[in-house]
Amino acid sequence: MYRDLGYYWLRLAIYIALSLCTGSIFYDVGFSFGSIQARGTMLMFVAAFLTFMAIGGFPSFIEDMKQIFRRERLNGHYEVGAFVVGNTLSSIPYLFLISLIPGVIAYFLVGLQKSIEHFTYFALLLFVTMLLVESLMMMVASFVPDFLMGVITGAGIQGVMVLNGGFFRLPNDLPNLFWKYPMYYISFHKYANQGFYKNEFEGLTFPNPQQGANSSISGEEILRSVWQVDTGYSKWIDIAILFGMVVFYRLMFLGIVKLGEKVKPMLKKRVGSSKKTSPVVEI
Template sequence: MHKSEVRRIVDDTLDEMGLRECADRTIGNWHLRGISGGEKKRLSIALEILTHPRLLFLDEPTSGLDSAAAFSVIQTLRQLAVDGGRTIISSVHQPSSEVFTLFDDLCLLSSGECVYFGDAKLANQEAELDPLLKYSTTEIRERLVEKYRISEYAMMVRSTIHEITKIEGVMEEVIRGSQASWFKQLRTLTKRSFTNMSRDFGYYWLRIIIYIIMAVCLGTIYYDVGTSYTAIQARASCGGFVSGFMTFMSIGGFPSFIEEMKVFTLERHNGHYGVAAYVISNFLSSLPFLLTVSWASASITYWMVKFRPGFSYFAFFALNLYGGVSVIESLMMIISALVPNFLMGLILGAGVIGIMMLTSGFFRLLPELPKIFWRYPVSYIVYGSWGLKGAYKNDLIGLEFEPMMPGQPKLKGEYIITDMMGLSLNHSKWLDLAMIFVLLFSYRLTFFLVLKVKEYASPYIRVAYTRFTVKRLERRASFRKTLAMTSLSKRHNPPHPMAIQEGLNSPMPY
């Protein structure tokens, strides 16, 4: 589809939903205010009708709205149904009289039983019984159910359902998935995600400021650390802070990840784009911000502490920080896909990152870690151990430090790495850096697989959870008592009105 055609469809949708003024206002003043509750409702509906669905299901489109906003939303939906030839099915609780008059057909349910199904304007005729004030709520419902069961509307519904069940074959070809090419999806998602990240001050801009402040604090504490004997521990501590705590601060993006996953879930269910396009676009859109975080922080800390002079050493320091921050971002994306609860996700993420820091080789040297599990394989699959080893090699190799006692020979950086820290020099620092990016790729791949598995497994998980919940409720005495009272009451009730409809157990529109 040509870009001009897409633009026209979007403009028409904005006009149909009464969002033109909102769009013009928000584009220029996004940083001043958001959109109102009614505008959010209409925006969510507009996103669904962009693809021109023939059938649209809406669950409580008026919930949380005042009477004027509710009437505006339903009136817009009615106009869409009339002008666009769409069928719109909506569930509404306690609509106002003005909203009720906008509906064409009505399916009225009470305690799971059909009380009325037919023309909404004729529903009041069904309720014209004897004065109902003398009856209890249960008796009123039973009388309404019985009257509908023997009405012409119920007979018409049963006849229509019977005819529908005779239809065989596919009546119309259904188009599944996005009609845009994969690269079009990737380009559009990357642009949108980058725009959202740029507009949301708390997504990256605030974190960039915090990182710069932290870099200044770190630089002043370890300012011109030098090459004395005590500087050995100071340099190691500074490297440990950068590889551990400064990357740990990326957990601050988790709230934004949670909100982003909600949008992804909705759009993925509608088949707007693929999982791979989403994962790659998220990485590409965040790349400029994470590079800014790492290079800005590295520029301040590196020159204030006065690590090894030379651009290649500085570049390694900055790339090492970028790799660690990106890995933590990827880890938090995985957690946001697994645990959609903000508090649980934050606790889980902090716990996992804490374990990574413990096995990175700073709090306890890598050779001294328990060989089973913590040394092999945990220390090899966390970014911290590779980042810290690379940082030590980048800073210490080629330097000489004052001895602990005057008169003793100076300590070379290689000796400190191998004998004092127990690390090997069999491979270069660039391999350590490359392993961080291998882990970054692995984490992103894991994020992709989690989304795919969750997509296929979520229906089975919901069914299993529902069964578990029902069994748990059945073990409660209060629930069993309520169930027994309901069963006793139904002995005197007429049969379920839909139970006699050709073996079907749910009504269908006609």
């Protein structure tokens, strides 16, 4: 993975370029009433599109599956669990790197809350979300035949999750059937967006010219009324839910691969026996 130019270094360069673009567009948003929308949009971009770029590692992962895992698995040298654990541990340092460096650039150029605690949470949430996307793509890789179909399938899944993650359509405005229940609660963007919003808006105060010249609005009120964030639990619960999704997707990948190893020989055996017993018609 370290020697893979596309998987490691090209992705890191693209992340740095995107963070510079984000930081320059939203540079020093300040604390005016208009900065509320700017902060929310910037955080949504980080939660949706920066994590979406984690899909770029999918072709390299497919090559590992074909050239290393399946060959070693057929030779009896590589267990499925060992591959899942090895892939997870080897990707963690890199994912942390591309969360930290671009995160620093975007965070401080925009002028979000300047405290170690808030930035640490920002970088940690970005890291967990990227790890979740890679876990989702591992699960997709277990049932698609090639990387092109995998990229298309993974992009489609993420597109649906972004669409109903609570930004493009506020939670209370989502149709209850299917989009609100269950898709809104299945979408990991819901918890990523709300974690970023709670981390940024809690404790801040903004002027509110809509209520008068000297009136103000608190960050907590913005979370409830503007972004319709569920404030009944802390931002750390959001990150814990995302981490649970990471474990769930990795276990699903493990289960699908193991199930495929049992089902495929049975199907081949049945197909082979049907060919042997089929009658031969002589003309």
